[in-house]
Amino acid sequence: MDDKPPCPNSTNSFNIGSLKNRQRSLTKDHLIDSSIKSNGIVPSFSLLDPEFSPGHRIIDHFSNRFSFNLVNRKEKEIHKICAQELDEMVLNNSSIPNTALVITDASIKNDIATSISHIHSANRFLIKTVHHASFVTSSEAELFTIRCGINQACSLDNVSKIIIVTDFIHAARKIFNNDSSPFQIHATAILKELRKFFIANDANTIEFWECPSKLKWRFHHDADKDSKSFMVTSSYPCKISWDFCKKSDSDDIINQWKMTFQASEGKGKQFLDLLDDNLNAIEPSYTKGGLWLQMFGHSNSLCAHTTRAITNHAPTGEYRLQFFPNLDFLCLCNNYPIESRRHILHECRRFNGY
Numbered sequence: 541m542d543d544k545p546p547c548p549n550s551t552n553s554f555n556i557g558s559l560k561n562r563q564r565s566l567t568k569d570h571l572i573d574s575s576i577k578s579n580g581i582v583p584s585f586s587l588l589d590p591e592f593s594p595g596h597r598i599i600d601h602f603s604n605r606f607s608f609n610l611v612n613r614k615e616k617e618i619h620k621i622c623a624q625e626l627d628e629m630v631l632n633n634s635s636i637p638n639t640a641l642v643i644t645d646a647s648i649k650n651d652i653a654t655s656i657s658h659i660h661s662a663n664r665f666l667i668k669t670v671h672h673a674s675f676v677t678s679s680e681a682e683l684f685t686i687r688c689g690i691n692q693a694c695s696l697d698n699v700s701k702i703i704i705v706t707d708f709i710h711a712a713r714k715i716f717n718n719d720s721s722p723f724q725i726h727a728t729a730i731l732k733e734l735r736k737f738f739i740a741n742d743a744n745t746i747e748f749w750e751c752p753s754k755l756k757w758r759f760h761h762d763a764d765k766d767s768k769s770f771m772v773t774s775s776y777p778c779k780i781s782w783d784f785c786k787k788s789d790s791d792d793i794i795n796q797w798k799m800t801f802q803a804s805e806g807k808g809k810q811f812l813d814l815l816d817d818n819l820n821a822i823e824p825s826y827t828k829g830g831l832w833l834q835m836f837g838h839s840n841s842l843c844a845h846t847t848r849a850i851t852n853h854a855p856t857g858e859y860r861l862q863f864f865p866n867l868d869f870l871c872l873c874n875n876y877p878i879e880s881r882r883h884i885l886h887e888c889r890r891f892n893g894y
């Protein structure tokens with residue numbers, strides 16, 4: 541664990557500690573904000589790290605020593621099957637003293653991440669490790685706790701098999717991913733540790749098991765409850781991670797987009813606000829084509845019809861009345877003077893099965 545976090549060369553001139561009491565009382569919040577945002581936002585990459593040089597990587601020499609057990613999301617009863625597989629895995633390894641079962645989890649509350657790992661061996665609970673960090677993303681916290689778990693498991697005597705159980709398997713997959721990313725600092729530390737572990741004995745292996753939190757599988761559920769049981773407050777100034785900074789910027793932009801969408805004329809006066817299962821208005825989103833198109837995107841004609849209904853640009857009587865007042869605008873049910881969108885969707889017996 542020999543991270544060298546990036547150190548600013550000069551002291552931060554906005555540091556709240558350099559102000560007089562009166563100045564501090566007047567401008568405290570702004571300066572704390574400024575201090576948080578400007579302190580240590582430096583991504584650290586090491587493109588030339590030997591762990592990533594082709595021919596020398598873990599995947600080049602030890603590809604048969606690590607494996608991933610992923611949840612098959614196409615299964616109908618994934619939770620039941622996944623819990624059974626995890627139980628079987630524990631049963632198969634419970635009597636073997638040289639296996640370390642490492643349960644990892646992280647949770648974030650009020651921008652403070654709690655990373656936790658529980659290590660069991662031969663049916664005994666051995667080590668619990670807890671770390672807190674401010675202003676990091678959940679992926680970073682999850683990867684960090686995997687790193688701690690591996691570090692501690694490797695330091696135990698006679699361990700030849702490490703089993704990592706995580707609900708964030710894509711964080712674990714980043715360990716073996718050669719892309720440059722802010723996670724590299726953890727990935728290289730883990731790879732160095734694993735290299736020593738694999739070289740020490742030809743039989744040494746590591747397995748990564750995915751365990752979704754929703755499963756509430758007993759070992760992982762204990763770690764999950766543990767990680768949420770802490771009430772930590774941060775002390776300023778704090779470091780902020782590169783990823784958290786980017787996430788924070790992205791969240792700000794999306795919130796601004798949502799506010800503009802709701803407040804501006806851009807969406808049109810006729811826009812039909814749809815509700816989700818909890819009766820909240822569906823907000824714009826950029827993921828998977830947005831929340832509206834996700835529901836209708838599988839059919840071009842349905843998508844076109846829905847778009848026309850949402851924007852009220854459909855050939856209804858209401859539309860004809862506005863743009864072609866000489867045409868007929870009555871509804872064919874003869875129960876309503878104007879064939880409006882509201883009438884069609886909620887009242888008309890031609891469409892509502894009366």
Ligand SMILES: [Zn+2]
Pocket residue numbers: 871872873874875876883887888889890
């Ligand atoms: Zn009608």
